[in-house]
Amino acid sequence: MRRETLPVAGVDRIGPYSLVRVRRGGLESGIPGQFFMLSPPSRLLPRPMSLCLATRKELGFLIDPIGPGTRALVEVARNDRLPVLGPLGNGYRMDVERPLLVGGGIGVAPFPYLSERLAKPPAVLGFRTEEHAEAAALVPNAEIVVEPRLVTELLRPGHDVLACGPEPMLEAVRRLAPNAQLAWEAPMACGYGACYGCAVEINGELKRLCIEGPVLTAEAA
Amino acid sequence: MILNASGCLDALAAPEIAAQLDIFVTKTVTPLPRGGNEPTRIAETDLGMLNSIGLANPGIDAFVTDVLPELAELEIPVWVSVGGFSAADYADLCSRLDAYDDVATIELNVSCPNVAEPADSVAEIVAAARAATSKSLYAKLSPASGDITAVAEAAGAAGADGLSLVNTIRGLALDATTLEPTLSTATGGLSGPALRPIALAAVFGCFRATGLPIVGMGGVETGRHAIELIAAGATAVALGTSLFADPEAPARIRSELELEAERLGFETPLAAHAAAHEEEGRRKLRKVA
Numbered sequence: 001m002r003r004e005t006l007p008v009a010g011v012d013r014i015g016p017y018s019l020v021r022v023r024r025g026g027l028e029s030g031i032p033g034q035f036f037m038l039s040p041p042s043r044l045l046p047r048p049m050s051l052c053l054a055t056r057k058e059l060g061f062l063i064d065p066i067g068p069g070t071r072a073l074v075e076v077a078r079n080d081r082l083p084v085l086g087p088l089g090n091g092y093r094m095d096v097e098r099p100l101l102v103g104g105g106i107g108v109a110p111f112p113y114l115s116e117r118l119a120k121p122p123a124v125l126g127f128r129t130e131e132h133a134e135a136a137a138l139v140p141n142a143e144i145v146v147e148p149r150l151v152t153e154l155l156r157p158g159h160d161v162l163a164c165g166p167e168p169m170l171e172a173v174r175r176l177a178p179n180a181q182l183a184w185e186a187p188m189a190c191g192y193g194a195c196y197g198c199a200v201e202i203n204g205e206l207k208r209l210c211i212e213g214p215v216l217t218a219e220a221a
Numbered sequence: 222m223i224l225n226a227s228g229c230l231d232a233l234a235a236p237e238i239a240a241q242l243d244i245f246v247t248k249t250v251t252p253l254p255r256g257g258n259e260p261t262r263i264a265e266t267d268l269g270m271l272n273s274i275g276l277a278n279p280g281i282d283a284f285v286t287d288v289l290p291e292l293a294e295l296e297i298p299v300w301v302s303v304g305g306f307s308a309a310d311y312a313d314l315c316s317r318l319d320a321y322d323d324v325a326t327i328e329l330n331v332s333c334p335n336v337a338e339p340a341d342s343v344a345e346i347v348a349a350a351r352a353a354t355s356k357s358l359y360a361k362l363s364p365a366s367g368d369i370t371a372v373a374e375a376a377g378a379a380g381a382d383g384l385s386l387v388n389t390i391r392g393l394a395l396d397a398t399t400l401e402p403t404l405s406t407a408t409g410g411l412s413g414p415a416l417r418p419i420a421l422a423a424v425f426g427c428f429r430a431t432g433l434p435i436v437g438m439g440g441v442e443t444g445r446h447a448i449e450l451i452a453a454g455a456t457a458v459a460l461g462t463s464l465f466a467d468p469e470a471p472a473r474i475r476s477e478l479e480l481e482a483e484r485l486g487f488e489t490p491l492a493a494h495a496a497a498h499e500e501e502g503r504r505k506l507r508k509v510a
Contacts, residue, residue, distance in 0.1 A: 001237070003468060044413050045265045045466055067397065069265065085468065189263050189270060190465035193234030196248075196274045197263030199256075206256040206277065211234060 001192060002027060003085040008076045009058050015134035017106065018074035019052065021060045022082055029054035030087025031094070032114035033164075033183050033215040036061070037191040039083040040072035046085065047073065048188045048210070050110040050164070052138070059084070062135065064106040088191045092181050092215050094118065096160035101125075101139070102173055102180070104151055104165025105132060110183060112138040114162065126151030126169070152176060174218040183215045223447075223471050223478075226412075226438045226461035227302035227328060227361070227385075228274065233291055238464065241471035245297045246459065247288075249304040249330045252313060254280035258335065264394040264403040269413035269440070270462050271392050273335045273406040276304055281317050293323040302361070304330040308341040308349035315353040327356050329381075332363035332388035334410040344375040351380030359436065361385035362427075364419045373427040383434035385459070386423045390416065413462040414440045421453050425497060428454020442470075444477025448485070452496040 006022040020038075027036075029051060037046035038061060047069045053060030065071040076082060092114060101111050101123035108125055115123065123142040126149070127133040136142045143154055152172045155161070161180035163173045170182045186198035186209045198209040202216065222243040231248070232239035239245050257277025264271045279288065284301075292299050301324050303314040311329060318324045329350055331343050339346060347360055360376040362369055364387040373384055389410025394403040402408070420439025428435055437455030440462070441447050447458040458478075463470045482490040 001235075001468070039466060043265065044268075044270055044462065083467075187261055187263050189265075189272075189462075190468075192238075192468065193231045194229060194238075195263060195272065195465050196228070196257065196277050197272060199260055199262060199274075199277065 001085065001088060003083060005081045005083045006059075008078055008080045008082055010078055011074060011076060014062070014138065015131045016064065017132075017135055018063050018065065019060050019138075020063055020073060020076060020082075021053070021058045022084060024054075024057055024059050027059065027084060028087055029059060029113070031091030032117050033091030033110050033162075033181075034087035034089050035191065035214060036084050036086030036088065037188070038073055040069045041076065041080070043069050043072055045069070045189050046083070046191065048088075048191050050183065050214075051087065051113050052109050053112050060112075062106065062109040062138070085191065089210050089214050090212070092162050092183070096162070098159045100156065100159035100161050102151055102155065102161050102163040102165070103139075104169040107163075107165030107169070107183070108135050108139055110164055115140055124151050124154035126165070178218050180218040181215050182218055184209055184213055186214075222457035223475055224300070224436060224457055224459040225464060225471075226459040227330060229461040229464050232295055232297070233288070235468065236295055238468050238471065239295055239297055241469070241475070242297060243457075244300055244325070245292065245295065246300040246328060247284075247292070247302050248278055249276050249302040249333065250278050250281050250284045250314065251276055251304050252281055252310050254278065254283065259405040261403055261405055262409075264409070266392065266394050266411070266415070269392070269411045269415035270465070271394050271404060271409035271411055272389070273404045273409035275335050275406070276333060281314055285317060285321060289321060289323055298325040299323055300326040300328050300359070302328040302330050304333055304336070306337060306339050308339070308345045310339075311346045312349040312353040315350040315356070315358075319354040319356060324356060326359055326382075327354060328359045328361050328385055330361050330388070332361055334363065334365070334389055334391045334408070335406060342375070343372050344379045347376045347379035347381050357382045359383040359385045361388055362423070363388050364390050364416070364423050364439075369423050370426040370430040373431050373433070377431045377433050381433065383436065383456075384427055384431070385436045385438065386427055386455075387416065387420045387439050390419065412440070414442065416440045417446060421449055424450055424455050425453040428495060429498060441474065444474050444479070444481040447474055447478045448481045448490060448493055451490055452493050454495050454498065456491070456494065
């Protein structure tokens, strides 16, 4: 766990989302599915974001501006400085034989980095609108559905599913693929186990998602 | 001295943060294990943070067998925060902890805004705890009391060795689109910058009323905030919400505090203790006509 204040390298609009790129500094990119805490300007608390892209010089985070924190994050300008803490939590297990990435909406965020590390496996992605679906361009080998069609229509048996998306999608994926690895989301204040804000029920007990997850196998979740 | 506020750090999950502190304060331990409140448990507000964790903890049995020995290995003095629903609960918890040398001080959390209030008064709780242990006892008080200085005096008279000021104060946040409460429990405890002047007033008043040692806390983000609490009467400062935003806050605030003391002409930060109470020459009526 390391925190650095990094210069913003650029912000790219992708449909309604923004890819916020920062200079990498001394931060590790970590395992796909791990997350970083980004401190938005003028807000009290940092926001958890999974890593979307890692190059030698930059880390990229795909952000959906849905509230004051995420809006402040996508409004940063080149050379603004952003405190970034991470990588945090548990990412995806990478020892999978026939990976299939299953994503919904802003849940595509960790997939560009994950796809690269798994040598571009097939992906199935679902979006609310065509505009949101522009984010699919970041993920190689992706098949896309737009609502009212659902991503679960494209699930195929015999794959190791790695999923990220809204809770109803994860619940549906869990029913169809009990061995799936699912990346969950919860509001977090700290990201490192201090605040107990991100409690979720795991095996009948309330546990901290930041430490136990955010990626959990479907059976444990 | 820099501490963490109870419930704002898990020293076993983040030992490198605990190592920056002079004292580690545990999350509140209750007689029985508690899972805590249902999510959603936290919300950011314009000037603070709301939490409704609900005293999630493993209970006193698992705490003394599993957690305390591991905390002792960190070699940082440990204060244990305890919470219950009656004076008898606090007495039981204190007598259990009395046997452990690794417990330096017991903090009585008599002021959690997210669970039912204890049935007994602060004075009754402190007196029961006092009878159950010879360890140092700090009473953590709520800033929402009608007169916190009266509560502090009662705690002191009942045997508290010191005060932890302040706990969070009840607040509410509504969802941006649905206008429903963001937290599952509707209200939660407000912390962060919004609490800062409230904490400062509580420390100022309680120091004047009791002269007891005080751990000041509430929205401390900088060395300046810390020295203000010390000037108001605190003998130590605790960090809460600022730890969430900046895991290096203890080390940073410690060095800022030293620089601020020096800038203001104090040899050490603690030399500024109670400086806000030195009235001579301060309140002068300006004659302007």
